[in-house]
Amino acid sequence: xxxxxxxxxxxxxxxxxxxxxxxxxxxxxxxxxxxxxxxxxxxxxxxxxxxxxxxxxxxxxxxxxxxxxxxxxxxxxxxxxxxxxxxxxxxxxxxxxxxxxxxxxxxxxx
Amino acid sequence: xxxxxxxxxxxxxxxxxxxxxxxxxxxxxxxxxxxxxxxxxxxxxxxxxxxxxxxxxxxxxxxxxxxxxxxxxxxxxxxxxxxxxxxxxxxxxxxxxxxxxxxxxxxxxxxxxxxxxxxxxxxxxxxxxxxxxxxxxxxxxxxxxxxxxxxxxxxxxxxxxxxxxxxxxxxxxxxxxxxxxxxxxxxxxxxxxxxxxxxxxxxxxxxxxxxxxxxxxxxxxxxxxxxxxxxxx
Numbered sequence: 074x075x076x077x078x079x080x081x082x083x084x085x086x087x088x089x090x091x092x093x094x095x096x097x098x099x100x101x102x103x104x105x106x107x108x109x110x111x112x113x114x115x116x117x118x119x120x121x122x123x124x125x126x127x128x129x130x131x132x133x134x135x136x137x138x139x140x141x142x143x144x145x146x147x148x149x150x151x152x153x154x155x156x157x158x159x160x161x162x163x164x165x166x167x168x169x170x171x172x173x174x175x176x177x178x179x180x181x182x183x
Numbered sequence: 184x185x186x187x188x189x190x191x192x193x194x195x196x197x198x199x200x201x202x203x204x205x206x207x208x209x210x211x212x213x214x215x216x217x218x219x220x221x222x223x224x225x226x227x228x229x230x231x232x233x234x235x236x237x238x239x240x241x242x243x244x245x246x247x248x249x250x251x252x253x254x255x256x257x258x259x260x261x262x263x264x265x266x267x268x269x270x271x272x273x274x275x276x277x278x279x280x281x282x283x284x285x286x287x288x289x290x291x292x293x294x295x296x297x298x299x300x301x302x303x304x305x306x307x308x309x310x311x312x313x314x315x316x317x318x319x320x321x322x323x324x325x326x327x328x329x330x331x332x333x334x335x336x337x338x339x340x341x342x343x344x345x346x347x348x349x350x351x352x353x354x355x356x357x358x359x360x361x362x363x364x365x366x367x368x369x370x371x372x373x374x375x376x377x378x379x380x381x382x383x384x385x386x387x388x389x390x391x392x393x394x395x396x397x398x399x400x401x402x403x404x405x406x407x408x409x410x411x412x413x414x415x416x
């Protein structure tokens with residue numbers, strides 16, 4: 074395969090050792106919590122963990138709708154439409170289709 | 184907790200539940216692969232990052248830092264920081280899982296992501312979660328992500344720019360859809376609002392993984408304190 078001029082040799086392996094260590098570190102973070110199994114944690118920790126999904130999902134969602142560029146309004150419109158769809162249907166795919174459609178339509182007219 | 188369905192059916196159900204999220208993950212992986220290839224990583228290295236690290240924000244940080252000539256220690260520390268949220272995910276999904284999972288926890292952990300954790304927690308909280316569902320959802324994302332990385336690494340900049348469609352919005356839309364049904368009390372709504380505000384402010388200065396980690400700790404701590412005081416808010 075002819076490499077694109079700005080791209081490196083597709084078979085270079087120089088970063089592989091570093092990638093291997095990065096993979097081990099990442100795996101460590103994944104297995105550290107899950108690997109505890111069914112061991113009992115103190116009640117306060119249990120309460121803390123029960124709020125983790127809500128806090129994490131808010132952190133994963135909200136910044137994607139913010140910003141100050143010209144796409145702010147289309148993104149907020151998509152979020153509003155998606156909220157209505159989720160409350161009505163609870164369907165992830167319906168939320169995505171409606172949200173993206175509203176985003177593209179709003180973006181095309183603004 | 185189990186629905187009486189076979190383990191294999193549960194894996195298929197998890198796999199299928201993840202498919203709508205491919206809409207956002209495939210262009211993301213394509214964009215990552217193109218970034219990596221144009222930053223000097225080889226096709227083998229690019230695919231190895233997705234196959235072995237399998238964590239979007241850490242992979243992009245890896246490529247950017249390597250491109251800037253950063254040292255190995257700085258790259259690895261950043262990867263650790265961006266991925267520490269997985270510890271919280273693992274701890275919070277643990278109580279829902281059986282003592283002996285299928286596959287065993289060390290394998291289940293290998294492909295856990297924001298997305299598979301999110302779908303699995305939603306499934307568990309609505310009484311339809313299982314270890315098989317978790318594994319199927321994780322596997323689904325892994326396959327889509329790896330295939331798209333491979334395509335991007337081989338075709339590189341000959342592909343159209345995936346950013347032009349705005350499909351990066353699929354990611355926040357997905358987590359909005361996972362978040363909203365969880366907000367059943369004023370306390371939970373407060374935790375979401377506080378967390379959203381923290382994330383919005385922090386995202387102006389920090390990378391995604393750091394924002395998620397600190398917001399999750401801050402938001403969950405607020406929930407714990409308010410909940411233990413029994414405040415009616």
